[in-house]
Amino acid sequence: MLRINIPAGEEQWDEVNEIFIYPKGQTLQLEHSLVSLSKWESKWCKPFLSKQEKTFEENLDYVKCMTLTQNVDPQVYNYLTSSNIDVINQYIDAPMTATTFREEKKGKSNREQVTAEIIYYWMIALNIPFECQKWHLNRLLTLIRVCDIKNSPPKKMSKREIFKRNSALNAARRKQLNTRG
Template sequence: MLKITVPAAEFWDEIHEEFIYKKEQTLQLEHSLVSLSKWESKWNKAFLGKQEKTDEEILDYVRCMTLTQNIDPEVYTRLSAENYAAINAYIEAPMTATCLIEDKQARGHKETVTSELIYYWMISYNIPVEFQKWHLNRLLTLIRVCNVKNSPPKRRSKREMWNRNAAINAANRKRFGSKG
């Protein structure tokens, strides 16, 4: 979870000709499958896709990430550059120490990942639905680990099998002192 503080602000109300003072506000944000689902159900497109997002879509994702209750919508207009930098760093953080080799190999092959696809993977690997509240990167890493651990062992080529058998035969000839 990320806590950010939206700074206090002072505005001039031209209609009433008075200053309006807004207090600083602390927001608790969670980048999770739940927030991803909320955003995708509103915008009807993949958040994790390569398509650029508008400022409105990005701001709305921050709203979807917000756990703090009863937030005045005006607060989101006061997000600072530092707030956005902290939010981006939080979204991009791996939130795990696990590093998979297949991550580096699969960089060229990407399908569009949507919340429904992630839920499908969770169901396929019997991952409890409570994990939808995990940081999204951590959940995706768990899914990758399940994929690696559940994949069938790699088949060896004929050359690899011949070389392996030749090495075993050579070791046995040496061990038993035979010539053939």
């Protein structure tokens, strides 16, 4: 969860009511999760996790979808500073786990559009409990990837890899037994 402080805004003139407005600052609690993602996708009817650039309005609306704080004045989001936006983006991009993956070359890339429903399907298929939908999204996607890797059959070794492994084993045995082979 991320907490950000939005500073109070400057005095503004409300032309409709003909009064001065003094916006108050507020602390927001934000969570980048599958729940936030599905709220955003249900409103915009397009995948959030695409490479397509999002408009300022779409990004601002995602911050609203991430908000856990109750009864937030919608005007507060207009006072997000550039440093607030930077902190939010760093939080969204953070891995939130110590797990790393060794990248392997793949022949084909998967072009499936990842949406909230696809992630929910993966959770069901891998028996991941639904309380994980409130985890940081990157942590949940890492768990899904780990489950997929652990459930897949072991990769077959190529002949070159088998020869290399056997050569290393034979060299280790020769060294251990002080023989020449």
